[in-house]
Amino acid sequence: MKKIFTGVYRIGKNIATINNVRGFRVYDEGLVNVKDVEYRTWSPYRSKLAAAIHKGLKKFPFKENSNVLYLGASSGTTASHISDICFNGNIYCVEISKRMMRELIPVAEKKENIIPILADANHPEVYIHKVTNVNIIYQDVAQPNQADILERNSEFFHPENAIIAIKARSINTIESPKKVFKKEINRLKERFHILETIDLKPYDKDHILVNLKSKNKIKK
Numbered sequence: 001m002k003k004i005f006t007g008v009y010r011i012g013k014n015i016a017t018i019n020n021v022r023g024f025r026v027y028d029e030g031l032v033n034v035k036d037v038e039y040r041t042w043s044p045y046r047s048k049l050a051a052a053i054h055k056g057l058k059k060f061p062f063k064e065n066s067n068v069l070y071l072g073a074s075s076g077t078t079a080s081h082i083s084d085i086c087f088n089g090n091i092y093c094v095e096i097s098k099r100m101m102r103e104l105i106p107v108a109e110k111k112e113n114i115i116p117i118l119a120d121a122n123h124p125e126v127y128i129h130k131v132t133n134v135n136i137i138y139q140d141v142a143q144p145n146q147a148d149i150l151e152r153n154s155e156f157f158h159p160e161n162a163i164i165a166i167k168a169r170s171i172n173t174i175e176s177p178k179k180v181f182k183k184e185i186n187r188l189k190e191r192f193h194i195l196e197t198i199d200l201k202p203y204d205k206d207h208i209l210v211n212l213k214s215k216n217k218i219k220k
């Protein structure tokens, strides 16, 4: 067992996080005990952040006390691992689908630093009052206006870092993914420094994950 990043470990071929609710499983992940510590294996096929780590992500912004605004949390697969890593922070999970929210709520009832917010990420003005001191925005919404959504939320929450998963087919089904990615990255460059861009193949087809650092330093 080897530490890769804050709160992320390698156990054999798997990566894993330390379970902040012992015995609790969120999807079909494995629970592994090493020296009385329980780890949850983190599947790169179920989580784009895990896929990016397997593909050689270099800079990991999450810390034990980071507050994370998670846009497109779905049923909480990736959010649950971020909850383990940032166990002293809050994970504000915005999700538009009522069906997904119904699956996220039982996860949030167990993992108490997950705060579910049923809302459209296009409208941060609706949830600004529920969210404080955001350090990182993590976005995975698969919408045609992905860069706009990040831009708008950054205007409201001023994160130091952001990570965005971009799905080429959600933006343009005709243009080549390479061209689509280039355009989106150019948009993101207005506000952020691009730390790295990771192609998520073979875990996710025509997807990249872009790791970003804000150009404007704001003291929190």
Ligand code: SAM
Residues within 6 Å of the ligand: 046, 047, 048, 071, 072, 073, 074, 075, 076, 077, 078, 079, 094, 095, 096, 097, 100, 119, 120, 121, 122, 140, 141, 142, 143
């Ligand atoms: N990030 C999740 C994970 O790794 O566990 C998977 C996210 S899934 C690819 C995309 C999610 O974004 C869906 O659950 C969808 O309902 C949600 N979504 C799409 N548009 C949204 C919007 N405008 N605001 C909030 N959530 C949205």
